[in-house]
Amino acid sequence: MGISMLMCTQTQPLPNVLTRGLMMDIFNPHRHKDKVVFVMGATGTGKSRLSIDLATRFPAEIVNSDKMQVYKGLNIVTNKITEEERRGVPHHLLGIVNPNADFTANEFCDKAALAIGSIVSRGHLPIVVGGSNSYIEALVNDEASKFRAKYECCFLWVDVSMPVLHSFVxxxxxxxxxxxxxxxxxxxxxxxxxxxxxxxxxxxxxxxxxxxxxxxxxxxxxxxxxxxxxxxxxxxxxTCRLACRQLKKICRLKNLKGWKLHRLDATDVFRKHGTEADEAWERLVAAPSSVIVCEFLFGGRRRVSFQCHGRGLHHCSCH
CATH class of the missing domain: 1.10.287 (Helix Hairpins)
Incomplete structure:
Protein backbone atom coordinates (compact mmCIF):
# COMPACT_ATOMS: atom_id res chain seq x y z
CA MET A 1 0.00 0.00 0.00
CA GLY A 2 1.41 3.38 -0.95
CA ILE A 3 1.21 6.71 0.78
CA SER A 4 0.17 8.77 -2.25
CA MET A 5 3.24 7.64 -4.16
CA LEU A 6 4.37 7.11 -0.65
CA MET A 7 3.47 10.24 0.74
CA CYS A 8 5.38 14.05 1.19
CA THR A 9 25.51 22.38 -9.61
CA GLN A 10 27.49 23.58 -8.91
CA THR A 11 27.03 27.25 -9.78
CA GLN A 12 29.39 30.03 -10.64
CA PRO A 13 29.94 32.84 -8.09
CA LEU A 14 28.76 36.33 -8.78
CA PRO A 15 31.40 38.68 -10.20
CA ASN A 16 33.87 40.44 -7.92
CA VAL A 17 32.01 43.73 -8.31
CA LEU A 18 29.06 42.23 -6.45
CA THR A 19 31.23 40.80 -3.67
CA ARG A 20 32.96 44.15 -3.21
CA GLY A 21 29.60 45.90 -3.27
CA LEU A 22 28.28 43.70 -0.48
CA MET A 23 31.34 44.32 1.68
CA MET A 24 31.03 48.08 1.15
CA ASP A 25 27.31 47.96 1.93
CA ILE A 26 27.84 46.03 5.16
CA PHE A 27 30.27 48.64 6.43
CA ASN A 28 28.24 51.59 5.20
CA PRO A 29 27.96 54.00 8.19
CA HIS A 30 24.56 55.22 6.93
CA ARG A 31 23.10 51.72 7.00
CA HIS A 32 20.57 51.30 9.80
CA LYS A 33 20.15 47.54 9.96
CA ASP A 34 22.24 44.50 9.16
CA LYS A 35 20.68 41.99 6.82
CA VAL A 36 19.88 38.30 7.21
CA VAL A 37 18.57 35.82 4.64
CA PHE A 38 16.35 32.91 5.69
CA VAL A 39 15.89 29.81 3.52
CA MET A 40 12.69 27.98 4.47
CA GLY A 41 10.69 25.04 3.18
CA ALA A 42 9.44 21.57 4.01
CA THR A 43 11.85 18.68 4.43
CA GLY A 44 13.39 17.50 1.18
CA THR A 45 12.70 20.63 -0.89
CA GLY A 46 16.35 21.60 -1.38
CA LYS A 47 16.95 24.22 1.30
CA SER A 48 20.55 23.19 1.91
CA ARG A 49 21.30 23.17 -1.81
CA LEU A 50 19.94 26.68 -2.21
CA SER A 51 21.86 27.96 0.80
CA ILE A 52 25.11 26.67 -0.69
CA ASP A 53 24.25 28.17 -4.08
CA LEU A 54 23.74 31.56 -2.45
CA ALA A 55 26.81 31.28 -0.23
CA THR A 56 29.00 30.65 -3.28
CA ARG A 57 27.57 33.71 -5.04
CA PHE A 58 27.69 36.10 -2.10
CA PRO A 59 30.24 36.31 0.76
CA ALA A 60 28.10 34.40 3.24
CA GLU A 61 28.07 31.90 6.11
CA ILE A 62 25.27 29.52 7.03
CA VAL A 63 23.44 29.10 10.35
CA ASN A 64 21.57 25.83 10.77
CA SER A 65 18.02 26.10 12.12
CA ASP A 66 17.04 22.41 11.91
CA LYS A 67 16.27 21.20 15.44
CA MET A 68 17.56 17.66 14.77
CA GLN A 69 20.67 18.59 12.79
CA VAL A 70 21.87 20.71 15.70
CA TYR A 71 22.70 17.47 17.58
CA LYS A 72 25.87 15.42 17.26
CA GLY A 73 25.56 12.05 15.54
CA LEU A 74 23.01 10.30 13.30
CA ASN A 75 24.21 12.19 10.24
CA ILE A 76 22.27 9.93 7.86
CA VAL A 77 19.05 9.94 9.88
CA THR A 78 19.05 13.72 10.25
CA ASN A 79 20.24 14.21 6.65
CA LYS A 80 23.09 16.55 7.62
CA ILE A 81 24.89 18.23 4.76
CA THR A 82 28.27 16.58 4.18
CA GLU A 83 31.67 18.29 4.17
CA GLU A 84 31.87 17.83 0.40
CA GLU A 85 28.42 19.34 -0.11
CA ARG A 86 29.36 22.38 2.02
CA ARG A 87 31.97 23.36 -0.58
CA GLY A 88 34.02 25.22 1.99
CA VAL A 89 31.15 27.40 3.22
CA PRO A 90 31.32 27.89 7.03
CA HIS A 91 28.36 26.34 8.91
CA HIS A 92 27.21 27.20 12.42
CA LEU A 93 25.01 25.28 14.90
CA LEU A 94 25.45 22.03 12.98
CA GLY A 95 26.16 18.90 15.03
CA ILE A 96 27.19 20.77 18.18
CA VAL A 97 24.76 19.61 20.90
CA ASN A 98 24.91 16.46 23.05
CA PRO A 99 22.38 13.98 21.58
CA ASN A 100 20.78 13.40 25.00
CA ALA A 101 20.27 17.10 25.76
CA ASP A 102 17.17 19.17 25.14
CA PHE A 103 17.99 22.13 22.90
CA THR A 104 15.16 24.60 23.39
CA ALA A 105 13.98 27.39 21.13
CA ASN A 106 15.38 29.92 23.60
CA GLU A 107 18.79 28.26 23.46
CA PHE A 108 18.63 28.28 19.69
CA CYS A 109 17.81 31.99 19.70
CA ASP A 110 20.77 32.77 21.95
CA LYS A 111 23.27 30.76 19.94
CA ALA A 112 21.88 31.85 16.57
CA ALA A 113 22.05 35.52 17.59
CA LEU A 114 25.70 35.09 18.58
CA ALA A 115 26.51 33.32 15.31
CA ILE A 116 24.72 35.94 13.21
CA GLY A 117 26.48 38.76 15.04
CA SER A 118 29.83 37.07 14.50
CA ILE A 119 29.15 36.56 10.78
CA VAL A 120 28.12 40.19 10.32
CA SER A 121 31.24 41.37 12.15
CA ARG A 122 33.32 39.62 9.48
CA GLY A 123 31.49 41.47 6.72
CA HIS A 124 29.62 38.37 5.60
CA LEU A 125 25.94 37.70 4.98
CA PRO A 126 24.23 35.34 7.46
CA ILE A 127 22.00 32.73 5.77
CA VAL A 128 19.75 30.90 8.25
CA VAL A 129 18.52 27.62 6.79
CA GLY A 130 16.40 24.77 8.15
CA GLY A 131 12.95 23.27 8.41
CA SER A 132 12.27 24.06 12.06
CA ASN A 133 9.97 27.02 11.58
CA SER A 134 9.27 27.26 15.31
CA TYR A 135 12.96 28.08 15.85
CA ILE A 136 12.92 30.69 13.09
CA GLU A 137 9.72 32.27 14.39
CA ALA A 138 11.10 32.42 17.93
CA LEU A 139 14.26 34.12 16.64
CA VAL A 140 12.56 36.67 14.39
CA ASN A 141 9.48 37.42 16.50
CA ASP A 142 11.06 37.62 19.95
CA GLU A 143 8.95 39.32 22.61
CA ALA A 144 11.00 42.51 22.75
CA SER A 145 11.30 42.71 18.94
CA LYS A 146 15.06 43.02 19.36
CA PHE A 147 15.86 40.95 16.30
CA ARG A 148 13.60 42.90 13.96
CA ALA A 149 14.97 46.15 15.37
CA LYS A 150 18.53 45.08 14.59
CA TYR A 151 18.13 43.08 11.39
CA GLU A 152 16.30 43.35 8.11
CA CYS A 153 15.08 39.95 6.96
CA CYS A 154 14.65 38.32 3.55
CA PHE A 155 12.65 35.09 3.54
CA LEU A 156 13.07 32.60 0.69
CA TRP A 157 10.57 29.75 0.60
CA VAL A 158 11.40 26.70 -1.54
CA ASP A 159 8.08 25.01 -2.25
CA VAL A 160 7.27 21.70 -3.94
CA SER A 161 3.85 20.23 -4.70
CA MET A 162 3.06 17.77 -1.91
CA PRO A 163 2.33 14.70 -4.10
CA VAL A 164 5.63 15.24 -5.93
CA LEU A 165 7.50 15.87 -2.66
CA HIS A 166 6.02 12.78 -1.03
CA SER A 167 7.30 10.61 -3.85
CA PHE A 168 10.76 12.18 -3.53
CA VAL A 169 10.76 11.72 0.27
CA THR A 239 8.45 12.14 7.18
CA CYS A 240 5.60 13.03 4.84
CA ARG A 241 3.47 14.06 7.79
CA LEU A 242 6.34 16.27 8.95
CA ALA A 243 6.49 17.93 5.53
CA CYS A 244 2.76 18.69 5.72
CA ARG A 245 3.11 20.21 9.19
CA GLN A 246 6.05 22.32 8.06
CA LEU A 247 4.08 23.61 5.07
CA LYS A 248 1.15 24.54 7.30
CA LYS A 249 3.47 26.49 9.60
CA ILE A 250 4.98 28.37 6.67
CA CYS A 251 1.51 29.25 5.38
CA ARG A 252 0.59 30.46 8.87
CA LEU A 253 3.64 32.73 8.97
CA LYS A 254 2.70 34.09 5.57
CA ASN A 255 -1.05 34.43 5.92
CA LEU A 256 -1.59 35.07 9.64
CA LYS A 257 1.71 36.61 10.74
CA GLY A 258 2.14 38.66 7.58
CA TRP A 259 5.67 37.56 6.78
CA LYS A 260 6.78 38.52 3.28
CA LEU A 261 7.92 35.20 1.83
CA HIS A 262 9.45 34.90 -1.62
CA ARG A 263 8.01 31.62 -2.90
CA LEU A 264 10.13 29.61 -5.32
CA ASP A 265 8.22 26.74 -6.92
CA ALA A 266 10.68 23.86 -7.39
CA THR A 267 8.04 21.27 -8.35
CA ASP A 268 9.24 20.97 -11.94
CA VAL A 269 12.79 20.32 -10.72
CA PHE A 270 11.63 17.21 -8.87
CA ARG A 271 9.82 15.91 -11.94
CA LYS A 272 13.08 15.83 -13.92
CA HIS A 273 16.35 13.97 -13.65
CA GLY A 274 20.03 14.56 -14.29
CA THR A 275 21.04 17.57 -16.36
CA GLU A 276 17.43 18.58 -16.98
CA ALA A 277 16.81 18.75 -13.23
CA ASP A 278 19.95 20.83 -12.70
CA GLU A 279 18.92 23.25 -15.44
CA ALA A 280 15.42 23.55 -13.96
CA TRP A 281 16.88 24.20 -10.49
CA GLU A 282 19.04 27.00 -11.84
CA ARG A 283 16.20 28.55 -13.82
CA LEU A 284 13.44 28.21 -11.23
CA VAL A 285 15.24 28.43 -7.89
CA ALA A 286 18.92 29.39 -7.80
CA ALA A 287 18.98 32.29 -10.27
CA PRO A 288 15.70 33.91 -9.09
CA SER A 289 16.87 33.61 -5.47
CA SER A 290 20.14 35.32 -6.34
CA VAL A 291 18.23 38.19 -7.93
CA ILE A 292 16.00 38.51 -4.85
CA VAL A 293 18.99 38.53 -2.49
CA CYS A 294 20.88 41.06 -4.62
CA GLU A 295 17.90 43.41 -4.60
CA PHE A 296 17.49 42.85 -0.86
CA LEU A 297 21.11 43.77 -0.21
CA PHE A 298 21.42 46.71 -2.55
CA GLY A 299 17.86 47.92 -3.14
CA GLY A 300 17.41 50.16 -6.16
CA ARG A 301 21.10 50.99 -6.35
CA ARG A 302 21.96 47.86 -8.30
CA ARG A 303 20.24 45.55 -10.70
CA VAL A 304 21.33 41.95 -11.20
CA SER A 305 20.55 39.85 -14.24
CA PHE A 306 21.26 36.23 -15.07
CA GLN A 307 21.29 34.30 -18.29
CA CYS A 308 21.13 30.56 -17.72
CA HIS A 309 22.68 28.27 -20.31
CA GLY A 310 22.97 24.65 -19.30
CA ARG A 311 24.49 24.03 -15.90
CA GLY A 312 25.52 27.06 -13.88
CA LEU A 313 25.47 30.69 -14.93
CA HIS A 314 26.75 31.56 -18.35
CA HIS A 315 26.62 35.25 -17.56
CA CYS A 316 25.57 37.44 -14.69
CA SER A 317 25.90 41.11 -14.11
CA CYS A 318 25.16 43.52 -11.31
CA HIS A 319 25.15 47.22 -11.99
Whole structure:
Protein backbone atom coordinates (compact mmCIF):
# COMPACT_ATOMS: atom_id res chain seq x y z
CA MET A 1 0.00 0.00 0.00
CA GLY A 2 1.41 3.38 -0.95
CA ILE A 3 1.21 6.71 0.78
CA SER A 4 0.17 8.77 -2.25
CA MET A 5 3.24 7.64 -4.16
CA LEU A 6 4.37 7.11 -0.65
CA MET A 7 3.47 10.24 0.74
CA CYS A 8 5.38 14.05 1.19
CA THR A 9 25.51 22.38 -9.61
CA GLN A 10 27.49 23.58 -8.91
CA THR A 11 27.03 27.25 -9.78
CA GLN A 12 29.39 30.03 -10.64
CA PRO A 13 29.94 32.84 -8.09
CA LEU A 14 28.76 36.33 -8.78
CA PRO A 15 31.40 38.68 -10.20
CA ASN A 16 33.87 40.44 -7.92
CA VAL A 17 32.01 43.73 -8.31
CA LEU A 18 29.06 42.23 -6.45
CA THR A 19 31.23 40.80 -3.67
CA ARG A 20 32.96 44.15 -3.21
CA GLY A 21 29.60 45.90 -3.27
CA LEU A 22 28.28 43.70 -0.48
CA MET A 23 31.34 44.32 1.68
CA MET A 24 31.03 48.08 1.15
CA ASP A 25 27.31 47.96 1.93
CA ILE A 26 27.84 46.03 5.16
CA PHE A 27 30.27 48.64 6.43
CA ASN A 28 28.24 51.59 5.20
CA PRO A 29 27.96 54.00 8.19
CA HIS A 30 24.56 55.22 6.93
CA ARG A 31 23.10 51.72 7.00
CA HIS A 32 20.57 51.30 9.80
CA LYS A 33 20.15 47.54 9.96
CA ASP A 34 22.24 44.50 9.16
CA LYS A 35 20.68 41.99 6.82
CA VAL A 36 19.88 38.30 7.21
CA VAL A 37 18.57 35.82 4.64
CA PHE A 38 16.35 32.91 5.69
CA VAL A 39 15.89 29.81 3.52
CA MET A 40 12.69 27.98 4.47
CA GLY A 41 10.69 25.04 3.18
CA ALA A 42 9.44 21.57 4.01
CA THR A 43 11.85 18.68 4.43
CA GLY A 44 13.39 17.50 1.18
CA THR A 45 12.70 20.63 -0.89
CA GLY A 46 16.35 21.60 -1.38
CA LYS A 47 16.95 24.22 1.30
CA SER A 48 20.55 23.19 1.91
CA ARG A 49 21.30 23.17 -1.81
CA LEU A 50 19.94 26.68 -2.21
CA SER A 51 21.86 27.96 0.80
CA ILE A 52 25.11 26.67 -0.69
CA ASP A 53 24.25 28.17 -4.08
CA LEU A 54 23.74 31.56 -2.45
CA ALA A 55 26.81 31.28 -0.23
CA THR A 56 29.00 30.65 -3.28
CA ARG A 57 27.57 33.71 -5.04
CA PHE A 58 27.69 36.10 -2.10
CA PRO A 59 30.24 36.31 0.76
CA ALA A 60 28.10 34.40 3.24
CA GLU A 61 28.07 31.90 6.11
CA ILE A 62 25.27 29.52 7.03
CA VAL A 63 23.44 29.10 10.35
CA ASN A 64 21.57 25.83 10.77
CA SER A 65 18.02 26.10 12.12
CA ASP A 66 17.04 22.41 11.91
CA LYS A 67 16.27 21.20 15.44
CA MET A 68 17.56 17.66 14.77
CA GLN A 69 20.67 18.59 12.79
CA VAL A 70 21.87 20.71 15.70
CA TYR A 71 22.70 17.47 17.58
CA LYS A 72 25.87 15.42 17.26
CA GLY A 73 25.56 12.05 15.54
CA LEU A 74 23.01 10.30 13.30
CA ASN A 75 24.21 12.19 10.24
CA ILE A 76 22.27 9.93 7.86
CA VAL A 77 19.05 9.94 9.88
CA THR A 78 19.05 13.72 10.25
CA ASN A 79 20.24 14.21 6.65
CA LYS A 80 23.09 16.55 7.62
CA ILE A 81 24.89 18.23 4.76
CA THR A 82 28.27 16.58 4.18
CA GLU A 83 31.67 18.29 4.17
CA GLU A 84 31.87 17.83 0.40
CA GLU A 85 28.42 19.34 -0.11
CA ARG A 86 29.36 22.38 2.02
CA ARG A 87 31.97 23.36 -0.58
CA GLY A 88 34.02 25.22 1.99
CA VAL A 89 31.15 27.40 3.22
CA PRO A 90 31.32 27.89 7.03
CA HIS A 91 28.36 26.34 8.91
CA HIS A 92 27.21 27.20 12.42
CA LEU A 93 25.01 25.28 14.90
CA LEU A 94 25.45 22.03 12.98
CA GLY A 95 26.16 18.90 15.03
CA ILE A 96 27.19 20.77 18.18
CA VAL A 97 24.76 19.61 20.90
CA ASN A 98 24.91 16.46 23.05
CA PRO A 99 22.38 13.98 21.58
CA ASN A 100 20.78 13.40 25.00
CA ALA A 101 20.27 17.10 25.76
CA ASP A 102 17.17 19.17 25.14
CA PHE A 103 17.99 22.13 22.90
CA THR A 104 15.16 24.60 23.39
CA ALA A 105 13.98 27.39 21.13
CA ASN A 106 15.38 29.92 23.60
CA GLU A 107 18.79 28.26 23.46
CA PHE A 108 18.63 28.28 19.69
CA CYS A 109 17.81 31.99 19.70
CA ASP A 110 20.77 32.77 21.95
CA LYS A 111 23.27 30.76 19.94
CA ALA A 112 21.88 31.85 16.57
CA ALA A 113 22.05 35.52 17.59
CA LEU A 114 25.70 35.09 18.58
CA ALA A 115 26.51 33.32 15.31
CA ILE A 116 24.72 35.94 13.21
CA GLY A 117 26.48 38.76 15.04
CA SER A 118 29.83 37.07 14.50
CA ILE A 119 29.15 36.56 10.78
CA VAL A 120 28.12 40.19 10.32
CA SER A 121 31.24 41.37 12.15
CA ARG A 122 33.32 39.62 9.48
CA GLY A 123 31.49 41.47 6.72
CA HIS A 124 29.62 38.37 5.60
CA LEU A 125 25.94 37.70 4.98
CA PRO A 126 24.23 35.34 7.46
CA ILE A 127 22.00 32.73 5.77
CA VAL A 128 19.75 30.90 8.25
CA VAL A 129 18.52 27.62 6.79
CA GLY A 130 16.40 24.77 8.15
CA GLY A 131 12.95 23.27 8.41
CA SER A 132 12.27 24.06 12.06
CA ASN A 133 9.97 27.02 11.58
CA SER A 134 9.27 27.26 15.31
CA TYR A 135 12.96 28.08 15.85
CA ILE A 136 12.92 30.69 13.09
CA GLU A 137 9.72 32.27 14.39
CA ALA A 138 11.10 32.42 17.93
CA LEU A 139 14.26 34.12 16.64
CA VAL A 140 12.56 36.67 14.39
CA ASN A 141 9.48 37.42 16.50
CA ASP A 142 11.06 37.62 19.95
CA GLU A 143 8.95 39.32 22.61
CA ALA A 144 11.00 42.51 22.75
CA SER A 145 11.30 42.71 18.94
CA LYS A 146 15.06 43.02 19.36
CA PHE A 147 15.86 40.95 16.30
CA ARG A 148 13.60 42.90 13.96
CA ALA A 149 14.97 46.15 15.37
CA LYS A 150 18.53 45.08 14.59
CA TYR A 151 18.13 43.08 11.39
CA GLU A 152 16.30 43.35 8.11
CA CYS A 153 15.08 39.95 6.96
CA CYS A 154 14.65 38.32 3.55
CA PHE A 155 12.65 35.09 3.54
CA LEU A 156 13.07 32.60 0.69
CA TRP A 157 10.57 29.75 0.60
CA VAL A 158 11.40 26.70 -1.54
CA ASP A 159 8.08 25.01 -2.25
CA VAL A 160 7.27 21.70 -3.94
CA SER A 161 3.85 20.23 -4.70
CA MET A 162 3.06 17.77 -1.91
CA PRO A 163 2.33 14.70 -4.10
CA VAL A 164 5.63 15.24 -5.93
CA LEU A 165 7.50 15.87 -2.66
CA HIS A 166 6.02 12.78 -1.03
CA SER A 167 7.30 10.61 -3.85
CA PHE A 168 10.76 12.18 -3.53
CA VAL A 169 10.76 11.72 0.27
CA UNK A 170 9.94 8.04 -0.17
CA UNK A 171 12.86 7.59 -2.55
CA UNK A 172 15.14 9.57 -0.23
CA UNK A 173 14.35 7.26 2.69
CA UNK A 174 15.24 4.29 0.48
CA UNK A 175 18.60 5.94 -0.29
CA UNK A 176 19.17 6.60 3.40
CA UNK A 177 18.58 2.91 4.12
CA UNK A 178 21.04 2.00 1.35
CA UNK A 179 23.59 4.41 2.86
CA UNK A 180 23.49 2.65 6.24
CA UNK A 181 20.76 4.33 8.28
CA UNK A 182 19.73 1.10 10.05
CA UNK A 183 23.29 0.40 11.21
CA UNK A 184 23.77 4.03 12.24
CA UNK A 185 20.69 3.94 14.49
CA UNK A 186 21.59 0.53 15.90
CA UNK A 187 25.07 1.72 16.89
CA UNK A 188 23.71 4.86 18.57
CA UNK A 189 21.08 2.91 20.49
CA UNK A 190 23.69 0.42 21.68
CA UNK A 191 25.95 3.11 23.12
CA UNK A 192 23.48 5.58 24.65
CA UNK A 193 20.69 5.77 27.18
CA UNK A 194 17.58 6.56 25.18
CA UNK A 195 14.71 8.85 26.09
CA UNK A 196 12.46 9.28 23.04
CA UNK A 197 11.05 12.50 24.44
CA UNK A 198 14.44 14.25 24.44
CA UNK A 199 17.25 15.29 22.15
CA UNK A 200 18.10 13.55 18.94
CA UNK A 201 16.01 10.52 19.87
CA UNK A 202 12.93 12.38 18.62
CA UNK A 203 14.34 12.26 15.09
CA UNK A 204 12.20 10.38 12.59
CA UNK A 205 13.81 7.00 12.03
CA UNK A 206 14.91 6.27 15.59
CA UNK A 207 11.67 5.22 17.34
CA UNK A 208 10.40 3.50 14.18
CA UNK A 209 13.46 1.22 14.07
CA UNK A 210 13.48 0.59 17.83
CA UNK A 211 10.64 -1.95 17.62
CA UNK A 212 12.53 -3.83 14.91
CA UNK A 213 15.72 -3.93 16.99
CA UNK A 214 13.88 -5.14 20.09
CA UNK A 215 12.20 -8.05 18.32
CA UNK A 216 14.58 -9.11 15.54
CA UNK A 217 16.56 -11.59 17.65
CA UNK A 218 13.42 -13.64 18.36
CA UNK A 219 12.09 -13.79 14.81
CA UNK A 220 12.74 -15.88 11.73
CA UNK A 221 14.30 -14.25 8.67
CA UNK A 222 11.00 -13.73 6.84
CA UNK A 223 9.32 -12.07 9.83
CA UNK A 224 12.37 -9.87 10.44
CA UNK A 225 12.28 -8.72 6.84
CA UNK A 226 8.59 -7.89 7.09
CA UNK A 227 9.08 -6.00 10.36
CA UNK A 228 11.90 -3.95 8.82
CA UNK A 229 9.69 -3.10 5.84
CA UNK A 230 7.00 -1.92 8.23
CA UNK A 231 9.52 0.29 10.07
CA UNK A 232 10.69 1.83 6.79
CA UNK A 233 7.07 2.43 5.76
CA UNK A 234 6.46 4.25 9.06
CA UNK A 235 9.58 6.38 8.53
CA UNK A 236 8.31 7.42 5.12
CA UNK A 237 4.82 8.15 6.39
CA UNK A 238 6.04 10.16 9.37
CA THR A 239 8.45 12.14 7.18
CA CYS A 240 5.60 13.03 4.84
CA ARG A 241 3.47 14.06 7.79
CA LEU A 242 6.34 16.27 8.95
CA ALA A 243 6.49 17.93 5.53
CA CYS A 244 2.76 18.69 5.72
CA ARG A 245 3.11 20.21 9.19
CA GLN A 246 6.05 22.32 8.06
CA LEU A 247 4.08 23.61 5.07
CA LYS A 248 1.15 24.54 7.30
CA LYS A 249 3.47 26.49 9.60
CA ILE A 250 4.98 28.37 6.67
CA CYS A 251 1.51 29.25 5.38
CA ARG A 252 0.59 30.46 8.87
CA LEU A 253 3.64 32.73 8.97
CA LYS A 254 2.70 34.09 5.57
CA ASN A 255 -1.05 34.43 5.92
CA LEU A 256 -1.59 35.07 9.64
CA LYS A 257 1.71 36.61 10.74
CA GLY A 258 2.14 38.66 7.58
CA TRP A 259 5.67 37.56 6.78
CA LYS A 260 6.78 38.52 3.28
CA LEU A 261 7.92 35.20 1.83
CA HIS A 262 9.45 34.90 -1.62
CA ARG A 263 8.01 31.62 -2.90
CA LEU A 264 10.13 29.61 -5.32
CA ASP A 265 8.22 26.74 -6.92
CA ALA A 266 10.68 23.86 -7.39
CA THR A 267 8.04 21.27 -8.35
CA ASP A 268 9.24 20.97 -11.94
CA VAL A 269 12.79 20.32 -10.72
CA PHE A 270 11.63 17.21 -8.87
CA ARG A 271 9.82 15.91 -11.94
CA LYS A 272 13.08 15.83 -13.92
CA HIS A 273 16.35 13.97 -13.65
CA GLY A 274 20.03 14.56 -14.29
CA THR A 275 21.04 17.57 -16.36
CA GLU A 276 17.43 18.58 -16.98
CA ALA A 277 16.81 18.75 -13.23
CA ASP A 278 19.95 20.83 -12.70
CA GLU A 279 18.92 23.25 -15.44
CA ALA A 280 15.42 23.55 -13.96
CA TRP A 281 16.88 24.20 -10.49
CA GLU A 282 19.04 27.00 -11.84
CA ARG A 283 16.20 28.55 -13.82
CA LEU A 284 13.44 28.21 -11.23
CA VAL A 285 15.24 28.43 -7.89
CA ALA A 286 18.92 29.39 -7.80
CA ALA A 287 18.98 32.29 -10.27
CA PRO A 288 15.70 33.91 -9.09
CA SER A 289 16.87 33.61 -5.47
CA SER A 290 20.14 35.32 -6.34
CA VAL A 291 18.23 38.19 -7.93
CA ILE A 292 16.00 38.51 -4.85
CA VAL A 293 18.99 38.53 -2.49
CA CYS A 294 20.88 41.06 -4.62
CA GLU A 295 17.90 43.41 -4.60
CA PHE A 296 17.49 42.85 -0.86
CA LEU A 297 21.11 43.77 -0.21
CA PHE A 298 21.42 46.71 -2.55
CA GLY A 299 17.86 47.92 -3.14
CA GLY A 300 17.41 50.16 -6.16
CA ARG A 301 21.10 50.99 -6.35
CA ARG A 302 21.96 47.86 -8.30
CA ARG A 303 20.24 45.55 -10.70
CA VAL A 304 21.33 41.95 -11.20
CA SER A 305 20.55 39.85 -14.24
CA PHE A 306 21.26 36.23 -15.07
CA GLN A 307 21.29 34.30 -18.29
CA CYS A 308 21.13 30.56 -17.72
CA HIS A 309 22.68 28.27 -20.31
CA GLY A 310 22.97 24.65 -19.30
CA ARG A 311 24.49 24.03 -15.90
CA GLY A 312 25.52 27.06 -13.88
CA LEU A 313 25.47 30.69 -14.93
CA HIS A 314 26.75 31.56 -18.35
CA HIS A 315 26.62 35.25 -17.56
CA CYS A 316 25.57 37.44 -14.69
CA SER A 317 25.90 41.11 -14.11
CA CYS A 318 25.16 43.52 -11.31
CA HIS A 319 25.15 47.22 -11.99
Missing amino acids: SDRVDRMIENGMVGEVRKMLDTNNVDYSRGIWRAIGVPELDKYFREEAYLDEGTRSRLLEEAIYEIKRN
